[in-house]
Amino acid sequence: MTTPSRAVSVAVPVPALGCLSYLVPEHLAMPEVGARVLVPLGTRVLTGCVIARDATSDPSDLKPLIDLLDTTPLLPADVVKLALWVGDYYASGPGPAVAAAMPPKAWVVSERHAQITPAGRDALSGQLREGRRQVLDLLTDGGAHPVARLARAIAETQRGTETRQGGLYARLTALARDELITLSQPLKGSASAFKSVSVARATPHGLEMLERGQLQGARQLDALRLLSGRPSGVALTELVRQGISRDTVRRLALRGALTSTREVVERDPWFGGAQTLTDAAGARAPGDGAPTPELVLTDEQQRAVDSLGPDAGTGRFSVALLQGVTGSGKTEIYLTLARAAVARHRQALILVPEIALTPAVATRFRRAFGDRVAVQHSGLSDGARHDQWHRIRRGEIDVVVGTRSAVFAPLPAVGLIVVDEEHDGSYKQEESPRYHGRDVAVMRAKQVGALAVLGSATPALETYRHAEAGRYRRVVLTERVLSRPLPSVRIIDMREEFAEHGPDVVLSGALVEALDDRVTRGEQALILLNRRGYAASVFCRQCARSLECPNCSVSLTFHRRSDRARCHYCGYSRSRPERCPECTGAYLEQVGFGTERVEADIAERWPGARVARLDRDTVRRQGAAARLLNQFGAGELDVLVGTQMVAKGHDFPRVTLVGVISADVGLGVADFRAGERTFQLLTQVAGRAGRGTLPGEAIVQTLYPNHYSIRYACRQAYEPFFADEMEFRTAMHYPPEVALVSAVVRAPTFNQAMQDAAELAEGARARANRFTVLGPASAPLGRLRGQYRAQLLLKGPQRGEMRRALLATLEGRGKLKRRVVIDVDPLSML
Ligand code: ADP
Numbered sequence: 008m009t010t011p012s013r014a015v016s017v018a019v020p021v022p023a024l025g026c027l028s029y030l031v032p033e034h035l036a037m038p039e040v041g042a043r044v045l046v047p048l049g050t051r052v053l054t055g056c057v058i059a060r061d062a063t064s065d066p067s068d069l070k071p072l073i074d075l076l077d078t079t080p081l082l083p084a085d086v087v088k089l090a091l092w093v094g095d096y097y098a099s100g101p102g103p104a105v106a107a108a109m110p111p112k113a114w115v116v117s118e119r120h121a122q123i124t125p126a127g128r129d130a131l132s133g134q135l136r137e138g139r140r141q142v143l144d145l146l147t148d149g150g151a152h153p154v155a156r157l158a159r160a161i162a163e164t165q166r167g168t169e170t171r172q173g174g175l176y177a178r179l180t181a182l183a184r185d186e187l188i189t190l191s192q193p194l195k196g197s198a199s200a201f202k203s204v205s206v207a208r209a210t211p212h213g214l215e216m217l218e219r220g221q222l223q224g225a226r227q228l229d230a231l232r233l234l235s236g237r238p239s240g241v242a243l244t245e246l247v248r249q250g251i252s253r254d255t256v257r258r259l260a261l262r263g264a265l266t267s268t269r270e271v272v273e274r275d276p277w278f279g280g281a282q283t284l285t286d287a288a289g290a291r292a293p294g295d296g297a298p299t300p301e302l303v304l305t306d307e308q309q310r311a312v313d314s315l316g317p318d319a320g321t322g323r324f325s326v327a328l329l330q331g332v333t334g335s336g337k338t339e340i341y342l343t344l345a346r347a348a349v350a351r352h353r354q355a356l357i358l359v360p361e362i363a364l365t366p367a368v369a370t371r372f373r374r375a376f377g378d379r380v381a382v383q384h385s386g387l388s389d390g391a392r393h394d395q396w397h398r399i400r401r402g403e404i405d406v407v408v409g410t411r412s413a414v415f416a417p418l419p420a421v422g423l424i425v426v427d428e429e430h431d432g433s434y435k436q437e438e439s440p441r442y443h444g445r446d447v448a449v450m451r452a453k454q455v456g457a458l459a460v461l462g463s464a465t466p467a468l469e470t471y472r473h474a475e476a477g478r479y480r481r482v483v484l485t486e487r488v489l490s491r492p493l494p495s496v497r498i499i500d501m502r503e504e505f506a507e508h509g510p511d512v513v514l515s516g517a518l519v520e521a522l523d524d525r526v527t528r529g530e531q532a533l534i535l536l537n538r539r540g541y542a543a544s545v546f547c548r549q550c551a552r553s554l555e556c557p558n559c560s561v562s563l564t565f566h567r568r569s570d571r572a573r574c575h576y577c578g579y580s581r582s583r584p585e586r587c588p589e590c591t592g593a594y595l596e597q598v599g600f601g602t603e604r605v606e607a608d609i610a611e612r613w614p615g616a617r618v619a620r621l622d623r624d625t626v627r628r629q630g631a632a633a634r635l636l637n638q639f640g641a642g643e644l645d646v647l648v649g650t651q652m653v654a655k656g657h658d659f660p661r662v663t664l665v666g667v668i669s670a671d672v673g674l675g676v677a678d679f680r681a682g683e684r685t686f687q688l689l690t691q692v693a694g695r696a697g698r699g700t701l702p703g704e705a706i707v708q709t710l711y712p713n714h715y716s717i718r719y720a721c722r723q724a725y726e727p728f729f730a731d732e733m734e735f736r737t738a739m740h741y742p743p744e745v746a747l748v749s750a751v752v753r754a755p756t757f758n759q760a761m762q763d764a765a766e767l768a769e770g771a772r773a774r775a776n777r778f779t780v781l782g783p784a785s786a787p788l789g790r791l792r793g794q795y796r797a798q799l800l801l802k803g804p805q806r807g808e809m810r811r812a813l814l815a816t817l818e819g820r821g822k823l824k825r826r827v828v829i830d831v832d833p834l835s836m837l
């Protein structure tokens with residue numbers, strides 16, 4: 008008889024590592040799939056997640072794992088399964104994919120610490136090599152110092168001279184061997200990341216004392232009065248804020264007038280602070296005291312619900328494209344479907360592109376479902392996200408509203424997954440694992456048997472193709488709610504404006520007139536220019552070169568407020584030089600313009616108007632975007648200028664004018680999706696106008712008034728755009744006609760990058776059966792953060808083959824593998 012194997016497969020959050028197998032020592036219970044474990048890896052101790060029992064490895068070859076962190080699985084089994092699919096499909100391996108599914112603070116890591124020994128102290132007074140003295144000097148206080156901090160301190164003192172981390176580690180190892188220091192590896196973080204606070208409550212005895220006037224001192228009296236009105240208790244920190252000292256609390260506790268206990272608190276994103284669980288149970292979101300009256304669905308909305316409702320929460324898998332023009336009331340349909348799913352004891356998962364930019368959706372759900380709604384997005388503090396995640400995991404939540412990573416939310420039985428604005432590029436994660444939230448959502452729906460609804464006015468070509476082929480059901484909303492008209496759109500040919508008024512025109516005559524109207528009438532306007540900064544570049548009239556980023560192959564953008572030229576890729580910035588750094592020419596010109604310039608021009612022309620700007624420069628700080636949008640929504644601003652951020656799903660009923668400054672900004676990009684992106688952006692931004700009782704107008708300025716993306720966007724005509732665009736993609740063999748896998752190789756020199764990419768190409772070609780390999784060629788962004796980049800493109804009917812060919816070529820070549828980025832279904836071709 009064979010005993011069952013005590014080996015498990017574990018995913019660790021280390022790139023380019025497969026699953027690792029470990030032995031579960033006899034003194035530990037066998038962990039379940041989804042539980043976290045501590046494992047040794049080289050000299051480190053890492054948190055891993057058990058992804059399977061391993062029956063194949065020979066246990067005598069395996070290292071034992073160190074500890075179990077969870078007695079019940081942290082990740083539900085179906086989420087582990089989904090993550091493994093992601094790791095495979097997107098070629099990231101299981102580690103990064105499982106990490107993406109984990110809540111914040113789940114990874115307990117160990118960090119090396121160094122501490123001086125008595126012998127080390129003695130050694131300092133004798134002869135020592137300089138390198139050793141340097142390390143010991145940093146340790147003289149006798150404490151245990153993180154090695155990373157030592158490395159930083161040493162790099163600091165040697166600024167300018169080359170330092171190698173490897174040198175430091177070798178030195179530390181040698182010092183430890185000679186017993187001058189000890190190296191240790193304490194754990195950082197802990198297995199539980201719940202926040203707890205001390206909460207004080209009045210006792211019956213205390214209340215009695217209060218009533219009988221037996222309390223001395225104003226402070227004690229104040230404290231007990233406060234507590235008597237709050238039977239669920241008051242956090243100690245709040246008492247202190249109210250001027251009641253910890254000393255007073257201690258005295259009252261000694262007299263038996265109050266008790267103080269530690270309680271887990273929920274960091275609640277709706278309140279921006281922490282509250283105890285007891286508070287949370289009865290609480291409601293701000294502004295939702297009165298439930299909003301339920302809207303009567305329009306005929307089209309009702310038909311959509313009739314068609315989709317029967318599938319929500321039934322355990323059957325299906326996918327629907329909900330294609331509804333801007334303002335057709337898609338959110339209301341999501342709500343009704345979510346109710347249907349919840350009524351069948353299943354949960355709903357609502358994905359939105361960026362919560363900061365679409366807070367309205369979350370609020371709408373919160374009104375309908377109260378505190379059975381959780382939010383999950385990266386704008387939350389880690390603490391709040393962690394607590395929300397665990398509420399979901401405990402089964403206290405019916406609806407999750409979140410961004411891309413929420414696709415992994417640990418709901419027990421998902422019955423409905425909505426992907427709102429499914430065409431939006433922010434669903435694609437541009438770092439490992441490079442997954443597309445929409446496509447993972449569809450896979451999750453398939454694995455658990457749910458209805459997936461992909462909503463958009465401008466579906467991604469991929470999605471519409473699936474609908475056309477009958478793989479997705481297509482449900483259409485052709486009209487805005489309450490028969491509101493779509494905005495009328497005017498195209499302004501900027502070549503004519505330039506001919507008449509010179510090349511410095513930012514606002515065309517027509518746009519000036521229209522803005523003037525709005526400002527006088529007190530209506531609102533949105534102005535889009537998808538380029539931030541003040542001037543697009545700084546150009547030398549003598550040598551005709553622009554100021555370039557020293558690290559990336561792009562020119563620097565000039566920002567006026569900070570008076571600096573910046574790289575939008577690596578963050579490099581420099582002051583504006585007096586003379587051209589290349590030829591010392593004295594005539595430096597600012598060419599082109601961005602949102603900062605548009606904002607300045609408008610503010611100057613209409614001094615009385617309240618103008619603000621929404622782009623990555625103005626919303627760096629957390630919550631800034633939501634604040635700006637709230638202000639605009641509340642009518643505290645007249646004109647909002649911004650990048651694509653102003654185009655996203657907003658519903659501002661008082662906007663009657665949308666202006667697009669340079670509609671063609673995105674068309675010059677070396678990317679086959681340039682036309683599709685431009686069409687989507689223009690259709691979406693025009694769709695922000697006329698959503699209330701007043702009709703809307705859009706004015707689109709362009710140098711290419713006849714470009715098909717621009718023409719079709721102005722008519723909000725999706726189908727003809729799709730037909731033309733598909734023709735182009737088919738002729739050029741681009742997605743969705745074929746599947747695409749990109750591989751970018753980074754190296755310190757161009758030749759090295761090209762050479763490595765050539766080897767990779769050769770290996771892939773040798774394994775190619777039904778796909779072609781293009782390249783290597785310099786990537787469109789040939790240099791990024793100081794590294795040269797060479798690119799390969801694989802095209803074929805089957806992603807699996809292409810992915811396997813690349814991975815097989817990289818097998819056993821760890822160093823090269825770390826410099827290669829494989830992107831399956833890449834969205835950005837740069
Ligand atoms: P979409 O996402 O399709 O662009 P929204 O869901 O944002 O549209 O809805 C647009 C506006 O119409 C919102 O202000 C919403 O409250 C309103 N609305 C939706 N459905 C109805 C309805 N049946 N009756 C009246 N107003 C509605």
Ligand code: ZN
Pocket residue numbers: 556557558559574575576577578579792
């Ligand atoms: Zn740069």
